[in-house]
Amino acid sequence: MDKIPILRMGAFLLVTIQVDLYDRLALNLETDLVNMVHKTGARGVLIDISAVSIVDSFMGRILGNIASMTRVLDAETVVVGMQPAVAITLIELGLSLSGVYTALDVERGMALLQTKLGSDDELTDDDADYTE
Template identity: 65%
Template sequence: MDRIPVLRMGSLLLITIQVDMHDKLALQLQDDVTHRITEYGSTGVLIDISSLEIVDSFIGRMLANVAAMSRVLGAETVVVGMQPAVAITLVELGMSLPGVRTALSVEAGMELLLTAAAETAYGFDDERSQA
């Protein structure tokens, strides 16, 4: 069975969804991400959906599930690169992806994840008092 690759980069996992996923592939990805987080002790998951032409309620639920499962395992998830037409459609469909952090680009998402990891590691308040 084919799979969406889950790449490891330092403490982060990177996923780029480039195919029109059938439902089983989406569920497989959900499984793979949770396994990789525990295997590598990842603190962040970045999912790039810029090549996705649609996000329906099934894919939306998969993204929300990945975010929730990762959080339980101690990792933050950021979904990046959603196309404007996809965002419009998702909201009209009734899904605003609550609980899923989003960013416009891979760079912005990466920054968000690294900041979140630093805050967890050192404590946000300490960092502020030092600044």
Template identity: 85%
Template sequence: MDRIPILKMGQFLLVTIQVDLYDRLALNLENDLINMVSKTGARGVLIDISAVSIVDSFMGRILGNIASMSRIMDAETVVVGMQPAVAITLVELGLTLQGVYTALDVEKGMELLHDKIGTIEHPEDEEEEAPHDDID
């Protein structure tokens, strides 16, 4: 296999990484994703890494690259499903995935994307941390 499938779901793209990302596969993924964002006008990219148990600096760089490229194309990137051990490794490696949003699972990632691109149903002034008492 030299291509990771990219699934279009509404205005988001979903990628599930299940195999080790070697050079060509990673480059293909970057290319395919950017082309898909351009072709579909997607506003968000969800990358599920729940099947990834080993992470290295290459993987971290690829995720960062995808996020940077997507942002230029006006799409936000959310990495979801990270295993606790992977998070530990990333921090120990000094990789903080700058510019990449993370969420616990796909559903939470979609909520985050909806929030980011402002297509959430409730108006934006309904902030949970700032309840208004202006009922009079």
């Protein structure tokens, strides 16, 4: 059984999908990822789909679900490296993945997560000051 590796990079988790996702694999990824976020207390999840060339509505929904689930666990999800054809397909399917952050490549995705995390930290600091 294929398994998609989840790498930990500091406060973030990095997932690189290098095979075409079939339904079972996607569901397993969802479970693994949510467990991993819970276990490590990660603040951000970066999913690199630059090698994915085929996408269906199920896969689009899974991406959306992962984003919502990680948000509940206080982690932001960034999907990076989407191929033009994949983007067009998702739009034609009516899935605009509005809850998911996107970036062009892993580097920019990391930068985006860092700024999100940075602003979050400031926010919590402010809150802390306020309560004090």
